[in-house]
Amino acid sequence: MNNNLVELSRDGEIAVILINNPPVNALGAGVPEGIAEAIEKFVQDSQLRAAVLMGAGKSFVAGADIKEFGKITSGQRAGSGLGRLLSKLEECPKPIVTAIHGSAFGGGLELAMATHYRVASPTAQVGQPEVKLGIIPGAGGTQRLPRLAGVAKAVEMCAEGNPINAADALQYGIVDRLIDGDLQLGAAEFAREIAEKPAPQTRARSERLGSPEENAQIFAVARQNARAKQRNMAAPLAAIDAVEAATTMPFEQGCEYEQKRFIECLFSEQSKALIHVFFGEREVAKIPDVPKQTAVLPVSSVAVVGAGTMGGGIAMVFANAGIPVLLKEVDQPALDRGLANIRKNYDYSVSKGRLTQQAAGKRLALIQPTLRFEGFSDVEMVVEAVFEGMELKKQVFAELDRVCKRGTILASNTSTLSIDEIASATSRAEFVIGTHFFSPANVMRLLEIVRGRATSKEVIATCMQLSKKLGKVGVLVGNCMGFVGNRMFGPYRREAQFLVEEGAPIEAVDQALFDFGMAMGPLATGDLAGLDVGWRIRKEHGHLQALGLRQPFAEDKLCELGRFGQKTGAGWYKYDGHRRATVDPAVAALMREWSTQAGIPPRDISAEEIVDRCIYGLVNEGARILEQGYALRATDIDIIYLYGYGFPAYRGGPMWYADRVGLDKVYDRICEFHRQFGAHWEPAPLLKELAAQQKTFSDFQSERGAAA
Numbered sequence: 001m002n003n004n005l006v007e008l009s010r011d012g013e014i015a016v017i018l019i020n021n022p023p024v025n026a027l028g029a030g031v032p033e034g035i036a037e038a039i040e041k042f043v044q045d046s047q048l049r050a051a052v053l054m055g056a057g058k059s060f061v062a063g064a065d066i067k068e069f070g071k072i073t074s075g076q077r078a079g080s081g082l083g084r085l086l087s088k089l090e091e092c093p094k095p096i097v098t099a100i101h102g103s104a105f106g107g108g109l110e111l112a113m114a115t116h117y118r119v120a121s122p123t124a125q126v127g128q129p130e131v132k133l134g135i136i137p138g139a140g141g142t143q144r145l146p147r148l149a150g151v152a153k154a155v156e157m158c159a160e161g162n163p164i165n166a167a168d169a170l171q172y173g174i175v176d177r178l179i180d181g182d183l184q185l186g187a188a189e190f191a192r193e194i195a196e197k198p199a200p201q202t203r204a205r206s207e208r209l210g211s212p213e214e215n216a217q218i219f220a221v222a223r224q225n226a227r228a229k230q231r232n233m234a235a236p237l238a239a240i241d242a243v244e245a246a247t248t249m250p251f252e253q254g255c256e257y258e259q260k261r262f263i264e265c266l267f268s269e270q271s272k273a274l275i276h277v278f279f280g281e282r283e284v285a286k287i288p289d290v291p292k293q294t295a296v297l298p299v300s301s302v303a304v305v306g307a308g309t310m311g312g313g314i315a316m317v318f319a320n321a322g323i324p325v326l327l328k329e330v331d332q333p334a335l336d337r338g339l340a341n342i343r344k345n346y347d348y349s350v351s352k353g354r355l356t357q358q359a360a361g362k363r364l365a366l367i368q369p370t371l372r373f374e375g376f377s378d379v380e381m382v383v384e385a386v387f388e389g390m391e392l393k394k395q396v397f398a399e400l401d402r403v404c405k406r407g408t409i410l411a412s413n414t415s416t417l418s419i420d421e422i423a424s425a426t427s428r429a430e431f432v433i434g435t436h437f438f439s440p441a442n443v444m445r446l447l448e449i450v451r452g453r454a455t456s457k458e459v460i461a462t463c464m465q466l467s468k469k470l471g472k473v474g475v476l477v478g479n480c481m482g483f484v485g486n487r488m489f490g491p492y493r494r495e496a497q498f499l500v501e502e503g504a505p506i507e508a509v510d511q512a513l514f515d516f517g518m519a520m521g522p523l524a525t526g527d528l529a530g531l532d533v534g535w536r537i538r539k540e541h542g543h544l545q546a547l548g549l550r551q552p553f554a555e556d557k558l559c560e561l562g563r564f565g566q567k568t569g570a571g572w573y574k575y576d577g578h579r580r581a582t583v584d585p586a587v588a589a590l591m592r593e594w595s596t597q598a599g600i601p602p603r604d605i606s607a608e609e610i611v612d613r614c615i616y617g618l619v620n621e622g623a624r625i626l627e628q629g630y631a632l633r634a635t636d637i638d639i640i641y642l643y644g645y646g647f648p649a650y651r652g653g654p655m656w657y658a659d660r661v662g663l664d665k666v667y668d669r670i671c672e673f674h675r676q677f678g679a680h681w682e683p684a685p686l687l688k689e690l691a692a693q694q695k696t697f698s699d700f701q702s703e704r705g706a707a708a
């Protein structure tokens with residue numbers, strides 16, 4: 001073979017073709033060529049009757065090499081011509097059996113479907129996840145999958161991008177047999193069984209392509225779902241169109257149509273953003289001064305202090321991962337309330353069919369309620385989630401320092417307080433860290449891991465690894481007020497209030513940001529989280545507000561009227577018993593009155609201004625955070641916003657979005673706001689510098705790292 005990415009060996013009269021391109025056997029440069037060469041040899045060798053195609057390592061093939069997409073769109077590289085290779089495989093006169101273990105995703109599944117048979121390990125998964133990268137299958141996946149699995153399943157898999165397990169793949173006809181035990185032996189045995197039969201071509205099948213009437217309904221529902229659940233995204237609709245083409249066009253023509261839509265998607269801004277997110281999610285796990293080989297501490301039992309909104313959710317997160325939790329409260333009623341909420345949450349999951357009663361019971365049994373510190377000497381980590389107040393936190397940490405063994409990680413879920421000051425109450429600052437979960441903790445994927453000045457590398461490495469085990473995306477941040485996410489959220493929500501105070505209708509502010517792609521508008525988000533939280537903090541930290549700066553008044557005034565948001569049935573909006581929001585004309589009238597009193601004349605405000613002020617509010621603060629080293633990379637900020645704040649993934653995150661707009665343009669707009677609205681809009685020095693140099697945030701790598 002010309003390259004060692006694909007190896008051909010023999011098992012008697014069966015050829016074994018092994019793809020060996022670690023870590024995930026992506027179909028990068030050299031792999032398709034290697035497969036083509038191996039097939040050529042297999043065809044020419046008359047001793048060989050059938051072939052088994054498989055992947056080395058922990059997986060079959062994870063798809064095309066995503067790193068190569070950027071090279072294609074920038075013109076550095078032509079496409080791989082994978083589609084042509086697959087046609088050649090399919091036309092091979094001798095049968096080829098693909099043996100799947102781990103994952104067969106994207107181009108990996110397309111490769112498998114172009115061979116004549118597929119067998120799989122029971123733990124394998126198959127899928128067409130391309131839409132998650134803003135593209136669609138580009139090597140015949142939308143044409144072959146409906147021929148094997150039927151139109152409905154193919155549309156679902158190609159438009160939603162979620163994988164299915166081996167048992168389902170068997171049921172839907174994507175694989176022909178599951179192999180218990182040694183996959184290669186089982187696949188070779190299967191190959192011997194079918195060796196004399198003609199090699200069936202997927203493209204020639206049409207029995208599962210359905211009737212126009214059935215299909216019309218399937219495509220209509222799929223489009224409706226895509227518009228609702230993958231709002232504003234182009235790829236899911238393109239994927240549906242391409243599967244539809246399989247039902248209306250001959251195979252070759254369908255493939256041409258798929259290719260056209262694939263290229264269209266690949267060159268789109270959405271795809272570039274989603275590919276940035278794919279690599280970003282993996283990059284955040286890499287911390288320059290905490291290398292991969294850093295030792296980690298065991299976390300096989302934990303305790304949570306405080307069973308309120310956050311503590312209860314955090315206890316569930318651990319229990320869901322199979323880790324036993326001690327849950328401590330101050331008194332029985334608080335403990336009972338906390339447990340009742342946990343139970344209610346599990347019951348809800350059971351009622352929705354997401355969890356069996358038995359599994360819920362198992363998880364609940366892992367949570368052991370307590371009013372004392374008994375048992376704390378045995379746990380390996382404690383997460384504190386008591387009320388937000390420095391004195392109380394210090395008291396709790398001093399107590400934990402006394403009762404927990406040496407080596408136990410002491411983590412705080414604080415959202416505003418200094419981890420260093422909390423750590424000062426202990427004799428083990430190196431074991432103290434922030435684990436900032438987001439509400440609801442058992443749902444939101446983001447975990448900000450806050451590094452204190454003394455936090456040890458082992459403790460950081462442990463928490464980063466733990467986040468994955470808990471199903472969270474852990475991002476390391478520095479210890480500053482609000483850390484990264486909430487610090488940026490301040491200017492974002494401030495601008496939303498200012499816009500209303502200047503005359504923008506409340507619902508127009510939320511609608512503009514919803515249309516931009518945010519999961520929820522900023523004012524509705526305030527109502528959900530509770531307007532009183534910020535109000536109380538402002539009352540306590542009033543002295544921190546820079547004198548002379550314009551301060552928003554709207555939410556303080558709403559709170560003074562007892563309008564705390566959803567929890568009181570009224571905030572920016574009014575709410576019915578099902579927490580459904582409607583516009584409250586009384587609030588609009590009050591706003592006008594308050595603005596007049598404050599001497600702010602009303603004006604017409606465009607959706608564009610609403611978006612620019614809120615989003616650039618995020619970006620400007622993000623630039624400061626990056627420059628000060630409280631986030632390691634612009635990407636880390638992006639990931640925080642995607643997983644913690646409902647920023648649309650297809651826009652890549654606030655920093656990526658600004659890069660794509662062009663930092664010179666963003667800088668100019670912020671200067672305009674600075675002139676018009678004053679000191680809040682002082683451009684971040686880093687933004688100014690990068691804009692002048694025609695650079696991007698992605699170019700900037702903080703030299704200091706996420707230091708305290």
Ligand code: 3HC
Binds near residue numbers: 026062063065106
């Ligand atoms: N291309 C390039 N690199 C890839 C890759 C791919 N398709 N899939 C994974 N990688 C890289 C990751 O970036 C990571 O690199 P790093 O170690 O330098 O950070 C490494 O492989 C390991 O990946 P994970 O950390 O994600 O490993 P896991 O074991 O947790 O997961 C996986 C493995 C389930 C295969 C997961 O990586 C995955 O889902 N990969 C992407 C699958 C995908 O989207 N495929 C479609 C590609 S597009 C396509 O095929 C187009 C076609 O239609 C023409």
Ligand code: NAI
Binds near residue numbers: 387
């Ligand atoms: P909460 O008020 O719902 O719950 C706090 C609980 O702690 C109460 O049940 C209280 O009885 C208990 N408690 C107080 N002192 C205690 C002690 N000494 N020992 C044991 N239990 C004690 O508060 P919430 O919202 O859960 O917040 C907890 C922490 O999480 C705070 O630091 C907050 O800033 C942070 N946080 C809150 C978020 C939210 O959206 N609510 C989001 C992220 C962080």
